[in-house]
Amino acid sequence: MNKIFEEHVSDAQASMVRLALDYAGATADEVFIFVASEDGISMFDFFYRLNGSVVEKEQLNDVRKSGxxxxxxxxxxxxxxxxxxxxxxxxxxxxxxxxGAEMPTEIRIHYVVGSNEMRAKMSYEPKFSHSDDLTPGSLFDSWVGDVRGGSYPL
Structure with missing residues (x-):
């Protein structure tokens, strides 16, 4: 793959991490970002590990650090x-x-704040467009559940 294109992909992933970190006020220990883009449907969502708990963005106030x-x-x-x-x-x-590159149908990013380590997995096969039961939201919820259960599948 073209090195310049790979830099664009890395920059996009880093921008997504910054967005999620900025929202949490950079207090998160880890950030998990989910991207879906398939058949004209796109989704961007994220969740965190904060103070030892896996929390979705709507739950940040429940586990915020004192002060x-x-x-x-x-x-x-x-x-x-x-x-x-x-x-x-x-x-x-x-x-x-x-x-002339294929757009990923799904991107999962795991970023560890303390070590500045980022891992990403991009998938290219259909994830939800072929199913009446799966949606981008259900795939995101499943990943949140996996991480809460101690698994870190990307």
Whole structure:
């Protein structure tokens, strides 16, 4: 694969990590990012390991560190982050088209804050468009459940 294209992919993944970290106020220990893009349907979502607990973005206030401020889990900042994540997906798709590369149908990113370590897995086979039962949301929820159960499948 073209080195310049790979840099665009890495930059997009790093931008997604920054979005999720900025939303949590950089207090998370780990960040898990889920991206789906298939048959015109896109989803960007994320969750965290914070203070030893796996929490979704809407649950940040329940486990925030003492003395920390409240997270805007319902209003403009969350909507902005989710929209910005979708913009990153669109930009990545444009780069894929520009370089003649296939757009991943799913990207899972795991970022460990303390060590600055990022792992990502990109899938290219259909994940939900072929199924009446699967949705991007159900795939995300399944991954959250796996991580809560102690598994880190990417």
């Amino acid at each position: 920390g401020g409240m997270y805007d889990s319902l209003n403009e900042s969350l909507a902005w982050v989710l929209d910005a994540g979708l913009d990153e997906i669109d930009a990545l798709e444009e780069k894929c088209n520009e370089f």
